[in-house]
Amino acid sequence: DADVTQTPRNRITKTGKRIMLECSQTKGHDRMYWYRQDPGLGLRLIYYSFDVKDINKGEISDGYSVSRQAQAKFSLSLESAIPNQTALYFCATSDDRVANYGYTFGSGTRLTVV
Amino acid sequence: DAKTTQPPSMDCAEGRAANLPCNHSTISGNEYVYWYRQIHSQGPQYIIHGLKNNETNEMASLIITEDRKSSTLILPHATLRDTAVYYCIVRVGGGATNKLIFGTGTLLAVQP
Numbered sequence: 001d002a003d004v005t006q007t008p009r010n011r012i013t014k015t016g017k018r019i020m021l022e023c024s025q026t027k028g029h030d031r032m033y034w035y036r037q038d039p040g041l042g043l044r045l046i047y048y049s050f051d052v053k054d055i056n057k058g059e060i061s062d063g064y065s066v067s068r069q070a071q072a073k074f075s076l077s078l079e080s081a082i083p084n085q086t087a088l089y090f091c092a093t094s095d096d097r098v099a100n101y102g103y104t105f106g107s108g109t110r111l112t113v114v
Numbered sequence: 115d116a117k118t119t120q121p122p123s124m125d126c127a128e129g130r131a132a133n134l135p136c137n138h139s140t141i142s143g144n145e146y147v148y149w150y151r152q153i154h155s156q157g158p159q160y161i162i163h164g165l166k167n168n169e170t171n172e173m174a175s176l177i178i179t180e181d182r183k184s185s186t187l188i189l190p191h192a193t194l195r196d197t198a199v200y201y202c203i204v205r206v207g208g209g210a211t212n213k214l215i216f217g218t219g220t221l222l223a224v225q226p
Contacts (some may be wrong), residue, residue, distance in 0.1 A: 033214075058213070090158070104159070105158050
């Protein structure tokens with residue numbers, strides 16, 4: 001099984017619908033992140049969480065919300081999806097207690113809003 | 115905003131060394147240089163990181179200039195599977211609250 005699992009892998013939804021993207025990890029990391037990627041661009045940070053009780057906005061949090069249900073689970077919600085939220089979404093984890101180790105990313109969720 | 119500058123694309127012949135440059139002229143003394151790569155819409159993959167000394171692992175080597183204002187990622191024997199977008203990122207190291215901020219990276223195309 002993958003260390004960081006994202007579900008669903010692909011989703012098509014209609015404008016105005018609420019949708020939740022889920023992320024779970026088996027690495028035991030405290031820190032989790034949600035990024036989005038648009039074609040030809042790098043990843044942009046949406047939200048991040050350094051532990052279960054900690055939630056922080058990233059660069060582009062408008063239109064999104066998150067929930068950290070447990071150390072291993074971090075969900076991203078689009079309350080009312082709009083077409084410009086069509087993108088590739090990645091979840092990542094890190095354990096910064098261990099000096100300078102890198103992030104581990106999931107395989108991504110491709111979301112299309114029509 | 116990303117604190118690094120990379121060429122948008124590069125080509126490399128299969129079997130040859132791929133040298134990917136990165137400028138980070140405003141890097142602070144406590145910031146590390148990280149390299150990640152992303153193969154065709156997969157999740158980014160950590161490659162290597164360093165502070166001021168050159169580093170080598172099973173994937174690549176990282177050469178950081180003495181003034182730390184630039185670095186080069188070296189893939190010693192590029193294969194077709196190394197075709198990917200390579201991201202150079204500067205970030206304060208472990209325990210910090212800084213996040214990974216991605217730029218647009220370098221698309222490395224390994225040619226047969």
